[in-house]
Amino acid sequence: MDIPFTVKNRPDTGLYNGKLGVWLFLASEVMLFGGLFSAYVFLRTGVDSWPVGADILNVPLATLNTMFLITSSVTMVMSWASLKLNDFKKFKLYAGLTLLLACLFLVVKYFEYTAKFDHHLFPSTNNFLGIYFTMTGLHVLHVIGGIFVIYYYWRKFDHNHRTLINNIFCALFLVAIFTNWDEGIKGYETTNGLISIVLLLVALVSSRKEQFKLKTKYLILGTFFVGALGIFNFHGTGYYLFLFLGLLAIADSFIFKSNTTYESDPEHFTNRIEIVGLYWHFVDLVWIFLFPVLYLL
Amino acid sequence: MTPEEVKHHIKTYVLVFVALAFLTVVTVAISYLDLSVRPAVILALIVASIKGSLVACYFMHLIDEKVTIYWTLLATVAMFMVLMFVPLGTMLNHTQM
Numbered sequence: 001m002d003i004p005f006t007v008k009n010r011p012d013t014g015l016y017n018g019k020l021g022v023w024l025f026l027a028s029e030v031m032l033f034g035g036l037f038s039a040y041v042f043l044r045t046g047v048d049s050w051p052v053g054a055d056i057l058n059v060p061l062a063t064l065n066t067m068f069l070i071t072s073s074v075t076m077v078m079s080w081a082s083l084k085l086n087d088f089k090k091f092k093l094y095a096g097l098t099l100l101l102a103c104l105f106l107v108v109k110y111f112e113y114t115a116k117f118d119h120h121l122f123p124s125t126n127n128f129l130g131i132y133f134t135m136t137g138l139h140v141l142h143v144i145g146g147i148f149v150i151y152y153y154w155r156k157f158d159h160n161h162r163t164l165i166n167n168i169f170c171a172l173f174l175v176a177i178f179t180n181w182d183e184g185i186k187g188y189e190t191t192n193g194l195i196s197i198v199l200l201l202v203a204l205v206s207s208r209k210e211q212f213k214l215k216t217k218y219l220i221l222g223t224f225f226v227g228a229l230g231i232f233n234f235h236g237t238g239y240y241l242f243l244f245l246g247l248l249a250i251a252d253s254f255i256f257k258s259n260t261t262y263e264s265d266p267e268h269f270t271n272r273i274e275i276v277g278l279y280w281h282f283v284d285l286v287w288i289f290l291f292p293v294l295y296l297l
Numbered sequence: 298m299t300p301e302e303v304k305h306h307i308k309t310y311v312l313v314f315v316a317l318a319f320l321t322v323v324t325v326a327i328s329y330l331d332l333s334v335r336p337a338v339i340l341a342l343i344v345a346s347i348k349g350s351l352v353a354c355y356f357m358h359l360i361d362e363k364v365t366i367y368w369t370l371l372a373t374v375a376m377f378m379v380l381m382f383v384p385l386g387t388m389l390n391h392t393q394m
Contacts, residue, residue: 015363027369027373034376045384063325070314070317081310085300292324292344
């Protein structure tokens with residue numbers, strides 16, 4: 001049975017169901033972040049002195065991140081407008097740019113967080129850092145969630161393209177493991193590296209042929225586990241980024257099924273992109289308030 | 298929505314983007330003015346509210362939306378305001394003591 005009112009508007013609400021659904025979800029999100037903003041006001045007004053965010057936090061980096069998110073909001077709405085104009089190629093372009101900008105946001109955030117940790121500034125250090133890490137951390141989780149959802153709709157490539165991308169992620173894992181060689185438990189690093197090279201080579205060769213698609217998946221999983229072994233003895237810069245990309249590759253290969261909504265019902269697909277966009281703009285909106293409140297005041 | 302309307306929308310999106318980028322620069326510039334806390338907070342929140350309204354009105358299409366959504370958001374805003382005034386209650390309590 002088909003879900004009703006995915007394209008046509010429901011007579012009583014005047015909306016298609018997904019749209020009202022996502023607005024109700026966003027209403028609950030307002031309360032979630034609202035509680036934290038309220039906690040911020042409470043903490044700040046309850047003490048005699050409160051640090052200026054700019055003295056502790058990196059304003060130029062945060063400004064750059066603000067620009068990334070604002071731009072990603074525009075590319076998101078443009079991807080929807082492209083679908084309205086029946087231009088799927090442009091949709092891919094704009095949604096891809098949105099993903100790229102969202103990832104850049106995370107990269108900058110990663111450097112911001114690690115710089116704080118290097119200076120022994122942790123959520124437990126003081127109330128300011130406590131609320132800073134809680135609010136931005138929750139926001140980062142929203143960005144990651146958004147990346148997964150946008151990626152799900154963006155990832156409609158043909159088979160060869162898909163395995164190629166998976167292999168690029170595998171290569172990133174390999175880099176992560178290679179950089180692991182100098183520091184860590186002796187003996188395991190070399191084995192990890194060698195196994196990864198073999199797996200990657202086989203994956204590259206097998207992915208060139210359609211009938212080896214399934215094998216490629218298992219090889220990617222194998223590479224992932226080898227990469228996961230590296231967690232125990234590697235904490236260098238960028239490792240967790242690789243881990244994230246690897247998780248994306250695994251999710252891509254095993255969890256997500258190919259999305260055929262666009263072929264079967266373009267209008268339904270366009271509506272889905274509209275509500276994904278609503279969520280993404282909300283994430284942007286939260287950051288618009290977080291940025292001055294935490295960094296500038 | 299006709300293709301002409303969509304193209305018109307796209308022009309609006311580009312303008313809103315320019316406005317948002319400009320206002321981001323304004324927000325940062327204000328923070329370098331060394332204002333005292335009260336005007337700094339008020340100014341920063343005003344600029345952030347303008348930016349937020351632009352995103353909500355144009356990117357999220359709230360400027361032209363169905364009444365069901367307006368009612369949902371009205372209730373949300375009311376509840377949000379309650380949350381914001383909860384800390385104020387504790388401040389009043391302090392001054393009484």
